[in-house]
Structures are given as C-alpha cells and as structure tokens.
Amino acid sequence: MKILVINNQLEQKHIELIKAATAETNNSVAFYNSEAEIPESNFDADIIYGFAPSIVKTSKKLKWLCVPWAGVDSIMSPGYFANDDCLLTNSAGAYGVSIAEHMIAVSLVMMRRLDEFFDETRNGKWLLPRPQKSLKDCRITVLGTGDIGTTFAKRAKAFEPAKITGVCRSGKASQAVYDEVLPVSKLEQILPKTDLLAMSLPATPETKNIMSKEKLSLLPKGAYIVNVGRGSAIDEDALAELLESGHLAGAALDVFQKEPLPQESKLWKTKNLLITPHVAGNMTLAYTKNKNVEMFIEDLHNFSAGKPLRYLVDRKLGY
Amino acid sequence: MKILVINNQLEQKHIELIKAATAETNNSVAFYNSEAEIPESNFDADIIYGFAPSIVKTSKKLKWLCVPWAGVDSIMSPGYFANDDCLLTNSAGAYGVSIAEHMIAVSLVMMRRLDEFFDETRNGKWLLPRPQKSLKDCRITVLGTGDIGTTFAKRAKAFEPAKITGVCRSGKASQAVYDEVLPVSKLEQILPKTDLLAMSLPATPETKNIMSKEKLSLLPKGAYIVNVGRGSAIDEDALAELLESGHLAGAALDVFQKEPLPQESKLWKTKNLLITPHVAGNMTLAYTKNKNVEMFIEDLHNFSAGKPLRYLVDRKLGY
Numbered sequence: 177m178k179i180l181v182i183n184n185q186l187e188q189k190h191i192e193l194i195k196a197a198t199a200e201t202n203n204s205v206a207f208y209n210s211e212a213e214i215p216e217s218n219f220d221a222d223i224i225y226g227f228a229p230s231i232v233k234t235s236k237k238l239k240w241l242c243v244p245w246a247g248v249d250s251i252m253s254p255g256y257f258a259n260d261d262c263l264l265t266n267s268a269g270a271y272g273v274s275i276a277e278h279m280i281a282v283s284l285v286m287m288r289r290l291d292e293f294f295d296e297t298r299n300g301k302w303l304l305p306r307p308q309k310s311l312k313d314c315r316i317t318v319l320g321t322g323d324i325g326t327t328f329a330k331r332a333k334a335f336e337p338a339k340i341t342g343v344c345r346s347g348k349a350s351q352a353v354y355d356e357v358l359p360v361s362k363l364e365q366i367l368p369k370t371d372l373l374a375m376s377l378p379a380t381p382e383t384k385n386i387m388s389k390e391k392l393s394l395l396p397k398g399a400y401i402v403n404v405g406r407g408s409a410i411d412e413d414a415l416a417e418l419l420e421s422g423h424l425a426g427a428a429l430d431v432f433q434k435e436p437l438p439q440e441s442k443l444w445k446t447k448n449l450l451i452t453p454h455v456a457g458n459m460t461l462a463y464t465k466n467k468n469v470e471m472f473i474e475d476l477h478n479f480s481a482g483k484p485l486r487y488l489v490d491r492k493l494g495y
Numbered sequence: 496m497k498i499l500v501i502n503n504q505l506e507q508k509h510i511e512l513i514k515a516a517t518a519e520t521n522n523s524v525a526f527y528n529s530e531a532e533i534p535e536s537n538f539d540a541d542i543i544y545g546f547a548p549s550i551v552k553t554s555k556k557l558k559w560l561c562v563p564w565a566g567v568d569s570i571m572s573p574g575y576f577a578n579d580d581c582l583l584t585n586s587a588g589a590y591g592v593s594i595a596e597h598m599i600a601v602s603l604v605m606m607r608r609l610d611e612f613f614d615e616t617r618n619g620k621w622l623l624p625r626p627q628k629s630l631k632d633c634r635i636t637v638l639g640t641g642d643i644g645t646t647f648a649k650r651a652k653a654f655e656p657a658k659i660t661g662v663c664r665s666g667k668a669s670q671a672v673y674d675e676v677l678p679v680s681k682l683e684q685i686l687p688k689t690d691l692l693a694m695s696l697p698a699t700p701e702t703k704n705i706m707s708k709e710k711l712s713l714l715p716k717g718a719y720i721v722n723v724g725r726g727s728a729i730d731e732d733a734l735a736e737l738l739e740s741g742h743l744a745g746a747a748l749d750v751f752q753k754e755p756l757p758q759e760s761k762l763w764k765t766k767n768l769l770i771t772p773h774v775a776g777n778m779t780l781a782y783t784k785n786k787n788v789e790m791f792i793e794d795l796h797n798f799s800a801g802k803p804l805r806y807l808v809d810r811k812l813g814y
Binding site: 273274277278280281282284285287288290291293294296297298300302303304305306307308309310311312313330331333334335336435436437439444450451452453455458460461462463 | 592593596597599600601603604606607609610612613615616617619621622623624625626627628629630631632649650652653654655754755756758763769770771772774777779780781782
C-alpha cells in the first residue's frame, strides 16, 4: 500500500522509524512538508499520516487517515471524507504531557501572580509581595478526564491539593488518579466546591457551551479556570464579565471560540485573563513528536495485520 | 514568661492559637505589627517570635528568638544577640510548599517560553508556536536538599524527569525522593549532566559563590537555572555572560547578591533571565502562615517543658 506522511516537524530519526515500519509491513512511503508538495501521481494513496484535506475530500481510495493531533472536530463535518468508510485515527495521547505541563504552569502563574511580577521586573520595578494562592489544599475539578486531564491530575496530585474531582461523560475514570469521579450530569453539584476548574474537553455537540453563564456563576468567588480543550466549551462573554467583576480570580485560555482570537475580541483586554495562542500542545516538544510517531507506527502494524486500530476515533462521539 | 509576637500578617485564628498555647504553658503574650509598637515595659521579654532587632541587640534577658522565616544569615553576625546564650529557631519547613511551587512554575515558564507568549498576547499578538522544552525526561539537579529542595523534588518527580540528583553538604538526603544523592564535593561531576539546576542553599561561608564562573560553565549548552536560596551562591556577572552568549537557555532568580536588586544591575536587562523580587516564600500563603505558627507553638511547648527546641538553628553551620 501507498503511504503519505505530511509533516514539517519530523526529525531524521522519526523518518527512519517510519521507513523501517513501512518496509517491515511491505508498504511504500513518501514524505512531504505540506500537501502542496504532493505530486498528482500520489493522490491515490491508501494511507495518509498528516494534514492533506484536498486528497481526503476527493480520493475514494483513501482507507485510513491518521491526524497528528488530538481534537478532530474540524474534520468531522459531513462530506469531509470522499470515502465514507475511511478510517480515522488521531494522536490523542501524544499531547497529554505537554498540555498537562502547560496547565500546571498557568495555574501556578495565576495563583502566584507571576505574570504581574514578570511585568514589573521587566520594567525595573522591585515591588512588594502580595497575596498568593496555592495548589496545596486547592479543590481541583478536572472537566474531561481523557489523556490530557488525567496526565494533568497526576501532576497536580503531587502538589497536595485538598481533592481532585474528575468529571466526564461516563462518570468513569481512574480511581487511582482522582479522589472522586462524577458523571457530567453532576457538574452543577461540584462547581460550587471548585477552586480550580481545569477543562480538557473535545469539541462535540455535548460539550458546546457546557460552561454557560449559569454554570460559570456557580463557581465560588475567587475560583480559577484553565481551558486547554476547545474554546466552544465556554461562554466567553460570561467569562469576561465574571473576571471583570472580580467574581473569578483568574482564567488562562489556550483555546477560543474563534482562532486566531479576533482582534476585536474583548478577551484581549479582560482583567486577570492569561491568553496563549493555542500552544499548550504542539509538535515542538521532543516527547510529543516521539510519541506521535510511535502511535502511528503501532497502528500501521495493526492496519497491515488486519487488526483493529488502537487510536480509532469514534465518529459518533466525535473523539 | 513574657512572650512578644511581632507579625503584621497573622490572622485572628493564628492569634487565638498562640494565645491558647501561651495560656496552656502559663506564659503571657502580647502582639504587635512592628517593633516600633512595643512599649518599653516589654523590652524585657523572655521570648520573641518575629522581627525585633533592637531588643535582640540590647536585651540580655531574651532567652529565645524565633524568626518567622528560613534564612538566618542576616542575623548571624557577631554581636547581633546581646545575650550570647539566646536560643535561635527559624521557620525553615514553613516555606517549602510555597517556594517549591514557585520553582516548578518558573521552570515551566522558561522551558515553555510562557513569558514571551504572555508578553505578546497582552499586546494583542497571536504568534506561532516555537520550540519548547519539558520537565519530562529532564535531568534535574537540586543543589541544597533541605525542606525547600526536597519539597520541590517531590513535585518535580510527578513530571517524569529522567533523573533527580540531590547535592548537599553531607551527601545524605531522602533516597525515596532523589534518584541519587551526592556530596557537594562531587558537584563538578554532575553539572555537565544537568538540564535544570535548582538551587535552594542557605547563605553560609561554604555556599558563597559556589556557582562560580567555572562551575556555571560546566553546565551543558541549553541548561536552565532556578535560584530561590540566597543570591550569594551565584556569580551574577558570569551568569549574565552565559545567558547573553546563549550557552544557558534561561535562569529564574528570586534572590540576589544585593536586595532589592540595585537599579544599575545588568541583570534587569539580561536576556532570558526571569526576575522575581524575593517572593517565592512569603507569609501571604495560607499554608505558610498556618505552618509557621504551628512550628512556633510546637517549640513553645518544648521550651516550656525544658525540652530541646525542634527548629533550633545550628549557629556554627549557619542554618
């Protein structure tokens, strides 16, 4: 079978690993930095690992698309695949480490007001300490207990929080990591007892606007929010209001309803809001790249052996 | 006995706890926000918990001084105590949690270049991802394995570093926390294998300039440094040079040779240097305050019972 790999972040060692795996499974492989580089003679590929929307939308020969990221909401629209039976895998599992580190970092920056100190000292100002909060004794709620949320919870546990509650669709997640796991139907019960809400949800019809104005208002005064999942999960206007009023102590958003965040968005200037440009998970981290390639190769062996793919996306659930 | 508490950060609950403990031990207590408030009639106190240098320097009646912070270098000079036999305890142990959180936070901010992103987004700029580093697979060396270093190491461990090496005077520290513990005589051997050097040393004659130009240069290209102990431990000029040349990828300093950092210091404008104004450990954090008061009360019971004080400073070692 013909495999195309489209990815400008891969290092030589990753290319060698993929070449070895394709040889072992008697397949052929070609590497490109972008879809524009692919010659017409390769539009009939069987497998694509990477981003090549034009081929996916037109080729009925494509049997398996592996995207090197986690959130697949942007490619779930009807008609995205010319071949309705094309398998779709993602790379959820490669980004947990990177995104969890981001979540811990921005939580601590907000609680310890480090962005204020950096701002001051960069301008030559040595100012006084001011009240800080801590992950110690903090009541953390993780909304979305997949790889990202759970990798975060494992790290957060080391900071001796009062409690870590996981909230997910099924109400089932690792009891070894979470002190308590609740189904999403009980979200309203846990929000008033949450000091830090860590959100790592995929974009699905069920998660859209899940943190509505009403739900955001259930958080206690002084609570913090981190969102690294998808921007569609939060009512951004309500969030801005609750930050400006001082009800919420801080929020750190890496994802937004529209990305890049539009210049006219009020979020740019909202008080106590830390913005990062969707960089919590990306392919620059060595571990992320290695794991990403490793996952593709694992499923390449499965595919070639006619076995079920491990990282298959459930197209009904959307993740 | 007469006890004076001088501390403007205590809450009512702390005052009640101290009152209860003094009553239980048949002592009397008075509370002040600063030394200036203390009436002459109380200059003959037996015990002081707080900062009251004039009384300490003049009263031969003072039997025990408990300082509510960890580093006692500033009060170790000869003649600081009018009573040479006055006992000295510190509050090392109360700050580990706060300072360890700071250390994790600034390490991640540097490695993930979050300060750059915050700076950009505050100015309305949505720029591209850029190469990041990670605590995952990082070789961490903790120089100074007291409460602060060890509390940091426990948290760092959750990020799955390649290895955490502790370096201390004795070469003995918790094997449960560190993968390896070395005596300070082997510091030069571990520095070339260190990606993140986390420094939490007290200021003593032995630690002065311990990270000299020669030792700093032993760190591999791309290494990071965090210092939360005392500024006297680093050659600041050499550090600035190695940051400017790009040999070191970043440093985060909370302590300096002179504090506040003088306006003419080159550090203010040194590339890839994060400065915070000695705020990693302070009394604003609820846990720090609680623990601080708890430690004083524990030793108040010891003192009243004629038992050895648990948090006694070894004046020869200086910590």
